Each structure stands twice: as C-alpha cells, then as structure tokens.
Amino acid sequence: MTKQPMQYQKFDVMVLGAGIVGVSTALHLHRLGLDVALVDRSQAGGEASFGNAGIIQCDGFAPYGIPTEPKQLLSILLKQSSVASYDLGTVIRLLPWLRRYHLASSGNSVEHYAKTIAPLRALALKDHLDLARSTIADRFYRKGGWLHVYRSDVSFRKSEVERYYARVFGVDYKEMASSAIAKLEPGLKLPDLKAIHWMESGSVSNPGAVVDAFWRGFVQEGGTYLRGDARKLEQQRGGWVLECERSSIYAPHVVIALGAWSMDVLKRMGESYPLAVKRGYHMHFQPQAGASLSRPVVDVDNGFALTPTDKGIRLTTGVELADRDAPPNLNVIRLTKRRAEELFPLGEALQDEPWLGSRPCLPDSLPVIGASPKNRGIWLNFGHAHDGFTLGPVTGRLLAEKIAGKTSEVDLTGFSPERFRS
Numbered sequence: 437m438t439k440q441p442m443q444y445q446k447f448d449v450m451v452l453g454a455g456i457v458g459v460s461t462a463l464h465l466h467r468l469g470l471d472v473a474l475v476d477r478s479q480a481g482g483e484a485s486f487g488n489a490g491i492i493q494c495d496g497f498a499p500y501g502i503p504t505e506p507k508q509l510l511s512i513l514l515k516q517s518s519v520a521s522y523d524l525g526t527v528i529r530l531l532p533w534l535r536r537y538h539l540a541s542s543g544n545s546v547e548h549y550a551k552t553i554a555p556l557r558a559l560a561l562k563d564h565l566d567l568a569r570s571t572i573a574d575r576f577y578r579k580g581g582w583l584h585v586y587r588s589d590v591s592f593r594k595s596e597v598e599r600y601y602a603r604v605f606g607v608d609y610k611e612m613a614s615s616a617i618a619k620l621e622p623g624l625k626l627p628d629l630k631a632i633h634w635m636e637s638g639s640v641s642n643p644g645a646v647v648d649a650f651w652r653g654f655v656q657e658g659g660t661y662l663r664g665d666a667r668k669l670e671q672q673r674g675g676w677v678l679e680c681e682r683s684s685i686y687a688p689h690v691v692i693a694l695g696a697w698s699m700d701v702l703k704r705m706g707e708s709y710p711l712a713v714k715r716g717y718h719m720h721f722q723p724q725a726g727a728s729l730s731r732p733v734v735d736v737d738n739g740f741a742l743t744p745t746d747k748g749i750r751l752t753t754g755v756e757l758a759d760r761d762a763p764p765n766l767n768v769i770r771l772t773k774r775r776a777e778e779l780f781p782l783g784e785a786l787q788d789e790p791w792l793g794s795r796p797c798l799p800d801s802l803p804v805i806g807a808s809p810k811n812r813g814i815w816l817n818f819g820h821a822h823d824g825f826t827l828g829p830v831t832g833r834l835l836a837e838k839i840a841g842k843t844s845e846v847d848l849t850g851f852s853p854e855r856f857r858s
C-alpha cells in the first residue's frame with residue numbers, strides 16, 4: 437500500500453500556548469486579518485494566567501530584587517520567610533542565573549528596567565480594557581488601584597526608588613499613614629502600617645475568567661483553537677508543522693507563548709534563553725464576619741498579596757525557587773497564611789489544596805518579544821515574570837502588529853531576543 441501524503445490544515449500563523457499572552461496575541465493577529473490557529477495541550481488560561489493576583493500594574497518601575505539584608509536572608513535560609521522559599525538543589529543549579537538576576541535588578545540597572553518597561557505599563561490597562569469590552573469581560577474589572585503596605589518605616593523608605601520613577605513617568609500615587617489606610621481598607625488589622633496607594637492601576641475579580649472570555653472572543657470571531665503538544669513542532673516545507681489531536685497544521689509563522697514551558701520547545705530548535713521559574717501558590721479564604729477588601733493589598737515585608745475575587749479572598753504567595761515540575765510544598769502556603777492573618781482576618785479555607793503556578797522569568801525581568809534570531813518564522817513572546825497578567829494584552833498586540841508588518845508605537849529593542857544571543 438502506498439503511503440498517502442500527509443494533509444495539513446494551513447494557517448498564516450500558529451500561536452503555541454493559550455495563557456493570557458498567547459490568547460491576546462492570537463486575538464490581535466486574527467483581528468489584523470490573519471488566519472490563526474491557537475494551540476494548547478489543555479484548556480486556555482489553565483496555568484499561571486489562571487491563578488495570579490489579578491493586578492494590572494501601571495506602576496512598578498523597579499524589578500523584584502534579591503533580598504540582601506542579613507535578617508531577611510537568615511529568615512529565608514531558615515525557611516521562615518514568606519517572601520521567598522527554596523529547594524537547595526534548585527538554588528545551587530540557579531546560582532549563575534541568580535547572579536545575573538541580582539546584577540540586573542540592582543544599582544544602575546534599575547534605570548534600564550524602568551525606561552524599558554515604562555511604555556508597556558503606560559498602555560497595559562487600556563489594552564486590557566479594549567480586549568475586555570470587545571469580549572464582554574469588562575464585568576471582571578475593578579477600578580481603585582491597589583495598596584502596597586509596609587510594616588516598618590525602614591521598608592517604606594526603601595520604596596523611594598519606586599516612587600521616584602513613578603514621578604518620572606507621571607504615575608500618580610498617594611502615601612498613607614494608618615488612619616488613611618483604615619478609611620480606605622477598614623478590614624486591615626495592624627495599627628502601625630504605612631502604605632502607598634497606586635490609584636491608576638487596575639485589577640480583576642477573576643483572572644482565569646478574563647482569559648477564558650478573551651479565548652471565547654477569539655473562537656467566536658472565527659479563530660481556530662486546537663489541542664496539541666507544542667513539543668511536536670517540526671520544520672517542513674519552509675514553514676512549521678504541528679500534529680495536533682485532530683489534525684496536522686502548517687504555518688509559515690509560529691509564536692512561542694508557552695510561558696514557563698517555552699524552553700521545552702525552543703531548546704529542541706537550538707535556541708538558548710536563560711528562562712527560570714519562580715513558583716507561587718494561591719488559596720481562597722472566606723473573610724471573617726464583617727471583614728472585606730475592596731482592592732488587592734500587597735504586604736511588601738512578607739511578599740504576599742490578598743485580592744478580593746469572585747471565589748473569596750485570594751491569598752497569593754511570594755516566590756518559591758524550586759523545580760517547575762516538583763510537587764507542591766504545603767509549608768509555603770501555611771507560613772504565608774500565618775503572616776496574612778496578622779494583616780487581615782481570614783476565615784474558613786475555601787479549597788482543600790493550594791493552587792501552584794510558575795512565573796516564567798528572565799534574569800533582566802523583561803520578556804522577550806520579537807523574531808527569533810536563529811529560526812526563520814519563529815516569533816517569541818514569553819518571560820513575563822511577575823507581570824504577565826498585566827502585560828499579556830499589550831505585548832500580544834505589539835507582537836501581532838510586528839508580524840503583520842505594521843510599525844509599532846513602542847520601540848521593542850529592549851525586549852529583543854538578540855540580547856541573549858551568545
């Protein structure tokens with residue numbers, strides 16, 4: 437019997453990964469008139485984009501630094517800190533990465549980060565709302581900003597760098613003492629807090645539902661969604677072929693938007709990017725009787741966030757440096773819950789096990805957005821770290837415009853994949 441030649445469904449572009457980044461990229465490409473297949477091994481928005489704190493941050497001009505204070509370091513070392521937890525083997529493996537990360541998040545490097553990220557932060561909320569209105573997701577969005585709380589004057593003073601760049605880039609904020617905080621968020625318990633109210637930022641009550649609505653919009657407008665394993669991508673006939681669950685597809689252009697899994701595909705193509713993973717957990721709690729929150733609150737000294745969501749108060753943790761695929765460490769959420777209870781009266785837990793997700797991080801805390809320098813037709817949009825929910829819609833639009841050959845309103849040089857070319 438003669439073998440039949442494989443039949444491919446042809447597209448202009450396939451987008452691999454249906455988190456907030458991939459779904460936004462696919463929706464924009466489709467709206468620019470391209471024939472798009474969006475592929476995920478699972479449901480859209482099921483990973484990091486599902487479980488985050490839902491903050492859309494227009495502020496945030498300093499990267500998350502590595503703690504350097506002896507007291508904080510000791511507490512991390514003794515596994516008593518909710519800011520960061522670790523698996524020793526992972527930390528040893530990541531030492532060169534951590535050194536690069538430290539250099540890029542301290543000293544003069546902060547200015548580079550601030551200047552590079554500022555144009556995206558300025559567009560982030562507007563781009564979210566544009567997609568939200570057209571996909572009927574706007575009911576999940578909330579005004580009112582978010583609150584950074586500080587338990588000591590020392591930690592508040594350290595935030596001056598954030599406030600300095602906010603002034604440089606014209607982002608409004610209010611410094612608050614305990615009495616003003618109590619008026620804004622009467623549910624918070626500690627008497628001697630300081631806070632910064634970032635009024636211009638936004639948040640959502642259900643990040644997973646937002647991605648789901650964007651995805652529904654893509655499908656309803658005529659985009660194609662397929663289940664498939666991106667690791668099967670192959671170069672053929674001057675383009676790229678992927679065998680999906682129900683059909684094989686071909687496209688001359690492929691967008692890698694696989695978040696923490698991006699290197700699973702890129703490594704096989706000979707591409708090398710220093711992508712690491714910062715894991716984080718969430719758990720929902722009922723507030724104790726009479727207590728409520730109107731906006732996300734982040735406890736800077738303890739690294740957690742409390743976000744009012746459709747499912748209860750969502751407690752999200754700080755950073756865990758552990759293997760992406762290692763089992764969850766329940767101590768992280770236990771320790772974080774103890775610290776969070778000092779700040780807000782958490783009641784009954786609304787789920788048995790915590791959710792665990794992976795933030796995809798590059799050492800300079802900036803995503804890679806642009807054409808692969810090595811493989812023709814491959815485009816990259818990953819590494820959004822702590823900001824992927826914020827930046828997914830705007831980076832999706834900017835990359836889609838680039839692929840469609842339009843001139844970009846933002847200079848994307850600072851996000852170029854070339855910066856990691858060795």
Ligand SMILES: Cc1cc2nc3c(=O)[nH]c(=O)nc-3n(C[C@H](O)[C@H](O)[C@H](O)COP(=O)(O)OP(=O)(O)OC[C@H]3O[C@@H](n4cnc5c(N)ncnc54)[C@H](O)[C@@H]3O)c2cc1C
Pocket residue numbers: 452453454455456457458475476477478479480481482483484485486487488489490491492493664665666667693694695696697700715716717718752753793794795796818819820821822823824825826827828
């Ligand atoms: C605890 C926590 C709190 C956070 N809080 C915030 C916040 O408040 N604001 C903010 O802006 N950001 C926040 N983030 C960061 C944000 O969630 C991420 O940066 C963002 O979701 C990354 O989006 P993504 O689309 O790149 O990746 P993901 O959402 O992880 O999507 C990747 C997709 O790739 C798919 N995939 C993986 N492998 C394959 C394969 N082999 N084949 C096919 N598909 C595959 C997955 O199924 C998944 O759908 C937080 C993250 C965490 C963990």
